[in-house]
Amino acid sequence: MSHPLEERLRQDGIRCRVEARDRLAVLIPDDGALQLGMETRRRAIQLVREAGFSHVSVELDPVGAAFPRD
Amino acid sequence: MELTVDPVAAAKETRLIEWLRSRGSVLVGYSGGVDSTYLAHVAREVVGREHMVAVLGRSASVPAHLSDSSRSIAAEHDIPLHVVETTEVSDPRYAANPVNRCYFCKSVLWETLVPMARQLGLNVVVDGTNADDVSEYRPGAKAAAEQGVESPLAGVGLTKEEIRTLSRARGLPTWSQPSAPCLASRIPYGMEVTVERLGQVERAERALRDLGIEGDLRVRHHGDLARVELGESIIDTWLEPERSAMLVAAVRSAGFARVALDLRGFRSGSLNVLEGVVAA
Numbered sequence A: 001m002s003h004p005l006e007e008r009l010r011q012d013g014i015r016c017r018v019e020a021r022d023r024l025a026v027l028i029p030d031d032g033a034l035q036l037g038m039e040t041r042r043r044a045i046q047l048v049r050e051a052g053f054s055h056v057s058v059e060l061d062p063v064g065a066a067f068p069r070d
Numbered sequence B: 001m002e003l004t005v006d007p008v009a010a011a012k013e014t015r016l017i018e019w020l021r022s023r024g025s026v027l028v029g030y031s032g033g034v035d036s037t038y039l040a041h042v043a044r045e046v047v048g049r050e051h052m053v054a055v056l057g058r059s060a061s062v063p064a065h066l067s068d069s070s071r072s073i074a075a076e077h078d079i080p081l082h083v084v085e086t087t088e089v090s091d092p093r094y095a096a097n098p099v100n101r102c103y104f105c106k107s108v109l110w111e112t113l114v115p116m117a118r119q120l121g122l123n124v125v126v127d128g129t130n131a132d133d134v135s136e137y138r139p140g141a142k143a144a145a146e147q148g149v150e151s152p153l154a155g156v157g158l159t160k161e162e163i164r165t166l167s168r169a170r171g172l173p174t175w176s177q178p179s180a181p182c183l184a185s186r187i188p189y190g191m192e193v194t195v196e197r198l199g200q201v202e203r204a205e206r207a208l209r210d211l212g213i214e215g216d217l218r219v220r221h222h223g224d225l226a227r228v229e230l231g232e233s234i235i236d237t238w239l240e241p242e243r244s245a246m247l248v249a250a251v252r253s254a255g256f257a258r259v260a261l262d263l264r265g266f267r268s269g270s271l272n273v274l275e276g277v278v279a280a
Helices: A004-011 A038-050 B007-023 B034-047 B064-076 B102-119 B141-148 B160-169 B195-210 B230-241 B241-252 B272-276
Strands: A014-021 A024-029 A056-062 B027-029 B052-058 B082-087 B124-126 B217-222 B223-232 B258-262
Touching: A004 A038, A024 A038, A038 A056, A038 B052, A038 B230, A056 B241, B007 B034, B007 B160, B027 B034, B027 B102, B034 B052, B034 B064, B034 B102, B034 B160, B052 B064, B064 B082, B082 B102, B102 B124, B102 B141, B160 B241, B195 B217, B195 B223, B195 B241, B223 B230, B223 B241, B230 B241, B230 B258, B241 B258
Parallel strands: A024 A056, B027 B052, B027 B124, B052 B082, B223 B258
Antiparallel strands: A014 A024, A056 B258, B217 B223
């Protein structure tokens, strides 16, 4: 089941899955990479904080990660 | 050009000098960081090299390059140096990585250094705690207090910025050095601290430095995932495709399967916030 934050991010053009690790949100780009300018990055931070996370990161090259994830 | 030092900071340094002179001899717990290097330098000047020693604790939780640079700085400034191997990682209370992990690390350190000072006939043991540190969550300070270790920088009210300014005026290379807490600070509380994990963090940060990343940098260990924190001003550069590919390769070379870049960037005590130990 997708995280509720994903829909909110998509509305702002940030297309990714959200992996919640307690208070850390890991954004996993749909297309392998997120094109994040400064404004978009700051918008993502704002939305993630509003969703109750203290930390947000974007996974880089998730397709090339060494091990499969859940 | 001679640097002008803020008179408030200069007055605090004068009080520090008076404090050290009144003690006569001193053992400085030394890490090669901004604070303890400044303190050791002032102590060397005030009490003389026959009446002081700086002691560096070396273990898997301290990056090897930092130990090396600490030795070099001491040699360059004629600061007498002892190096002791500390074994905090083999202490199960430390390895379990509780919120007060630093207490166990510092207990091991001071339980070694305080008797050493007595053997060497040195009157007082001091650490580099500064006035800013006092307001932060620092369980290691409790261990120092229990062992009678004094913190004269905090005692005279010297802040980190003032210590940087005074260090620069003294020609110390550490004046602009980023803070460098131990590698265990990159491992979330509750995740066991192991030599292997400390090594992964050290190798990843070294690989990123080799890419030319300067200033604040942390690789936070989240198991299979490495979360990289950079200075806020360079995040967007390292999100660009070519740079991010280099960053990923560097971190994966240290044994992490997944690599993520923190979008807010470096925050001192970031894991304390993440774990809810301090407020966001």
